[in-house]
Amino acid sequence: MTQLAGATIVITGGTGSFGRTMARHLLTEGVARIHIFSRDEAKQDEMRQQFSDTRLRFFLGDVRDRHSVDSAMTGADYAFHAAALKQVPSCEFFPDQAVKTNVLGSQNVIESAHEHELRSVVCLSTDKAVYPVNAMGMSKALMEKTAQAFARNHPESRTTVSITRYGNVMYSRGSVIPLFVRLIEQGKPLTVTEPTMTRFLMSLDESVDLVKHAFFHAEPGDLFVKKAPACTVATLATAVAELMGVEPDLRKIGMRHGEKMWETLLSREEKIKATDQGDYFRVPLDARSLDYSKYVEDGEDGTVTAEDYDSDNTERLDVEQTKALVAALPEMQAVLEARR
Numbered sequence: 032m033t034q035l036a037g038a039t040i041v042i043t044g045g046t047g048s049f050g051r052t053m054a055r056h057l058l059t060e061g062v063a064r065i066h067i068f069s070r071d072e073a074k075q076d077e078m079r080q081q082f083s084d085t086r087l088r089f090f091l092g093d094v095r096d097r098h099s100v101d102s103a104m105t106g107a108d109y110a111f112h113a114a115a116l117k118q119v120p121s122c123e124f125f126p127d128q129a130v131k132t133n134v135l136g137s138q139n140v141i142e143s144a145h146e147h148e149l150r151s152v153v154c155l156s157t158d159k160a161v162y163p164v165n166a167m168g169m170s171k172a173l174m175e176k177t178a179q180a181f182a183r184n185h186p187e188s189r190t191t192v193s194i195t196r197y198g199n200v201m202y203s204r205g206s207v208i209p210l211f212v213r214l215i216e217q218g219k220p221l222t223v224t225e226p227t228m229t230r231f232l233m234s235l236d237e238s239v240d241l242v243k244h245a246f247f248h249a250e251p252g253d254l255f256v257k258k259a260p261a262c263t264v265a266t267l268a269t270a271v272a273e274l275m276g277v278e279p280d281l282r283k284i285g286m287r288h289g290e291k292m293w294e295t296l297l298s299r300e301e302k303i304k305a306t307d308q309g310d311y312f313r314v315p316l317d318a319r320s321l322d323y324s325k326y327v328e329d330g331e332d333g334t335v336t337a338e339d340y341d342s343d344n345t346e347r348l349d350v351e352q353t354k355a356l357v358a359a360l361p362e363m364q365a366v367l368e369a370r371r
C-alpha cells in the first residue's frame with residue numbers, strides 16, 4: 032500500500048510551479064523528506080528560503096545526467112517526474128534538446144528509480160502529446176511510450192511507473208491569462224489568436240490532485256487524465272476583461288506556429304479502453320506482446336465508433352462560468368484586490 036507519511040519523495044523539476052505546489056501538499060501529509068531535483072541553483076536557493084523546512088533536500092543536477100539523478104534517488108521511496116522542456120516555441124527551434132530532456136532524461140529517471148527500488152514514479156505529460164503537431168508534444172508522447180515500454184518489459188520491477196496527462200494550467204508562467212491581465216492593465220486590446228479555439232482549463236491544485244490520484248491508484252503503465260471543462264479563447268478573454276471591470280476589446284491575431292484548434296486528452300483508441308473513475312479516466316497499459324500474428328487475429332473492436340476526449344467535446348463553459356473559475360485563482364484574486 033502506497034502511503035506518503037514517513038516517505039522520502041523525489042520531485043524532478045522540483046522548483047517549478049508544479050514542484051512547489053506538490054511540495055507544499057506533501058509537507059502537510061507528514062512525509063519524512065522531499066528531494067528537490069533541478070538545474071537552477073538560484074531557484075533552489077529561493078525555494079529553500081521560502082519553505083525553510085529541514086525536510087527539503089536540494090539536489091542540483093539534470094535529468095540528462097544519470098549520475099546526478101542517481102544521487103537524488105538514493106534512499107527515496109517515490110518520485111514525481113515533472114522536469115521537462117515544456118515551452119512549445121523553444122522545442123520547435125531545438126527539438127534535439129526536447130529529445131534529450133523529455134525522452135532520454137525521462138528514461139534516466141525511470142531506470143534510476145527502478146535500480147534504486149523506488150515503489151512508484153509518476154511521469155507528468157500533457158494533452159499536447161496526443162496527436163502531437165509540435166516537438167514539445169512529440170517528445171512528451173515519446174516519454175509516455177518510454178514509461179509504458181518500461182512497464183511492459185519489466186513486470187518484475189518493484190517500481191510502478193505511471194503517467195498523468197493534463198491540459199493548460201490557468202495562470203501558469205507565460206500563459207495567456209497573465210498576458211490578458213497585463214494587456215488590460217496597459218489599456219491595450221486583448222490579442223486573441225483565433226476566437227473559436229478551445230483549451231481545457233485546470234488549476235495547479237487540480238494538477239497536483241491528479242498526480243496524487245495516479246500515485247495512489249496506478250498499476251504499472253497506467254495513464255490517468257482528469258476530466259476538465261474547456262472554453263474558447265474569446266470566452267476566456269471576455270471573462271478576464273469583465274472580471275477586471277473593463278469593456279472586452281478583442282483583436283484577432285491569428286494562430287501561432289505549432290498550435291491546434293483544440294487539444295485532446297484521450298484519443299478514441301485510449302478512450303475505448305479507459306475506465307471512468309468519476310473525476311478521472313484511467314487507461315490501462317496495452318500489454319499485448321510483440322506477437323504480430325496474435326495482433327491480427329485479436330484486434331480491438333469498437334475503436335471505429337469511439338470519440339476522442341477533447342476540448343471541443345468536453346463540458347463547454349460560457350463567460351459567466353469561466354469568470355467563476357478564473358476569479359477563484361489566487362493570482363487573479365491578488366490582481367482584483369490591487370485594483371480595488
Ligand SMILES: O=c1ccn([C@@H]2O[C@H](COP(=O)(O)OP(=O)(O)O[C@H]3O[C@H](CO)[C@H](O)[C@H](O)[C@H]3O)[C@@H](O)[C@H]2O)c(=O)[nH]1
Pocket residue numbers: 117118119120157158159197198199200205206207208210222223224225228229230264286287290
Ligand atoms: O496572445 C495570445 C496568446 C495565446 N492565445 C491563445 O490562448 C490559448 C492558450 O495559450 P497559452 O499560451 O496559455 O497555452 P498553450 O496552449 O499555447 O500552451 C501552453 O501550455 C503548454 C502546456 O500544455 C506549454 O507550457 C506551452 O509552452 C504553453 O504556452 C491558446 O488557444 C492560444 O492560441 C491567445 O488567444 N492570445
